[in-house]
Amino acid sequence: MFFHKKNRYELDMTTANNALQNILSSCNQPVNTIPFDKLVLRKKVNAASYNRLIAATALLFVLTFLSPLAIVPLSELSETLFVPAPAELTLDYVENNILSLQFSGDNILYKEAFMETLSGEIIEPLSVDVSQGVISFPFLSEEANIYVPVKGGETIHLLFTPDEVTGMEQ
Amino acid sequence: MKDLNIPYIAGLVIRAQHSDSDAFAELYALTYNKVYNYTRHYLRDAFLAQDAMQEVYILALKNIGKLNDPTVFIAWLNRICFHVCYDMTQKNRPQNDCQVLSQEILDIIQDPHLDANPELHYQQKDKYSRLTEALEQLPFNEKQVLIMRYYNDMKLEEIAAAMEISRSSVKRYIASGQEHLKERMKG
Numbered sequence: 001m002f003f004h005k006k007n008r009y010e011l012d013m014t015t016a017n018n019a020l021q022n023i024l025s026s027c028n029q030p031v032n033t034i035p036f037d038k039l040v041l042r043k044k045v046n047a048a049s050y051n052r053l054i055a056a057t058a059l060l061f062v063l064t065f066l067s068p069l070a071i072v073p074l075s076e077l078s079e080t081l082f083v084p085a086p087a088e089l090t091l092d093y094v095e096n097n098i099l100s101l102q103f104s105g106d107n108i109l110y111k112e113a114f115m116e117t118l119s120g121e122i123i124e125p126l127s128v129d130v131s132q133g134v135i136s137f138p139f140l141s142e143e144a145n146i147y148v149p150v151k152g153g154e155t156i157h158l159l160f161t162p163d164e165v166t167g168m169e170q
Numbered sequence: 171m172k173d174l175n176i177p178y179i180a181g182l183v184i185r186a187q188h189s190d191s192d193a194f195a196e197l198y199a200l201t202y203n204k205v206y207n208y209t210r211h212y213l214r215d216a217f218l219a220q221d222a223m224q225e226v227y228i229l230a231l232k233n234i235g236k237l238n239d240p241t242v243f244i245a246w247l248n249r250i251c252f253h254v255c256y257d258m259t260q261k262n263r264p265q266n267d268c269q270v271l272s273q274e275i276l277d278i279i280q281d282p283h284l285d286a287n288p289e290l291h292y293q294q295k296d297k298y299s300r301l302t303e304a305l306e307q308l309p310f311n312e313k314q315v316l317i318m319r320y321y322n323d324m325k326l327e328e329i330a331a332a333m334e335i336s337r338s339s340v341k342r343y344i345a346s347g348q349e350h351l352k353e354r355m356k357g
Contacts, residue, residue, distance in 0.1 A: 007211075007327065007328075007331040008207050008331060008334075009206060009207045009210035009211065009219070010203050010206065010207070011202060011203060011206040011220070011223070015220065016198075016199075016202050016203075016206075019202070019220060019223060019224050019227075020195055020198050020202075020227075022224055023198070023224055023227045023228050023231060024191060024194075024195075024231075026224075026228050027228060027231045027232055029189065029191050029194070029231065030191045031191060032191045032192050032194075032195035033191070033192055034192050034195065034196075036195065036199065039192075039195055039196045039198075039199035040199045042196065042199070043199065043200055
């Protein structure tokens with residue numbers, strides 16, 4: 001490719017012009033009024049294919065340089081699409097001496113939730129409704145910590161007092 | 171050459187048919203390098219090639235009025251170019267010289283057990299004339315390539331360069347030309 005032997009012969013313009021004059025005189029034709037070098041420069045070449053090639057190359061360049069702009073918003077969009085909703089306590093109520101806590105958010109490990117009294121006693125939930133996001137614990141007369149693990153290392157930590165459920169720490 | 175603007179050339183041809191020297195000069199300016207390249211490859215001599223080129227354009231100028239379809243000017247010029255070169259090589263060859271130079275093409279028509287028997291020699295001459303007739307009936311490109319390859323002993327690269335086509339196209343023309351020749355020689 002780089003050392004391709006040039007095997008196309010070309011005639012210099014002076015010799016070509018002399019030959020043209022010989023041809024015209026041999027056929028008893030008048031000489032050309034437009035100089036030969038101008039005629040050579042006037043070459044009408046069908047450049048449609050070259051124009052198409054240049055346009056395609058230019059388009060490819062533009063697309064190459066603009067591609068980061070197209071990729072960054074997409075990645076941001078994908079991040080927002082796939083980021084899990086944060087876990088949080090939405091509702092708490094006491095009914096028939098049962099404390100019910102309703103959570104919203106993704107990746108909450110409802111079945112691993114537990115209550116720990118101040119004396120260190122671990123109390124398992126009475127019931128877990130994963131579809132509603134509700135965990136029920138016995139309503140105690142003393143303070144207790146409620147731990148609700150979330151997939152990914154975080155844990156919702158609630159401090160329960162007999163009068164009310166206060167605050168949430170994660 | 172294939173990128174030349176055919177409608178523009180056709181317009182020049184029409185003007186040249188009405189004895190417009192500038193139009194003919196422009197046609198010449200557009201095509202002379204192609205013609206020279208062909209003649210230079212075919213004849214392998216710079217001066218002969220220039221003579222052949224002049225001969226081509228003299229014939230073209232004298233006969234341009236007979237060209238009915240101006241859009242086929244380039245193909246018409248190519249034919250003139252080939253015939254001029256072919257005639258020049260034939261004239262430069264000794265009368266009794268075998269016209270076919272390559273053994274490869276001779277194998278198509280030749281009996282391998284042929285000896286120096288005069289009767290067989292005449293039979294062989296008859297086969298040569300049949301071969302020439304068969305060559306004349308081939309499509310122009312096949313005939314041109316076969317003559318360049320086997321009569322003029324040109325390399326594939328030289329033919330490709332002269333005709334401004336790829337080496338594989340030359341091989342394809344040779345293969346199809348040989349097939350057609352075989353069919354015609356058998357028939």
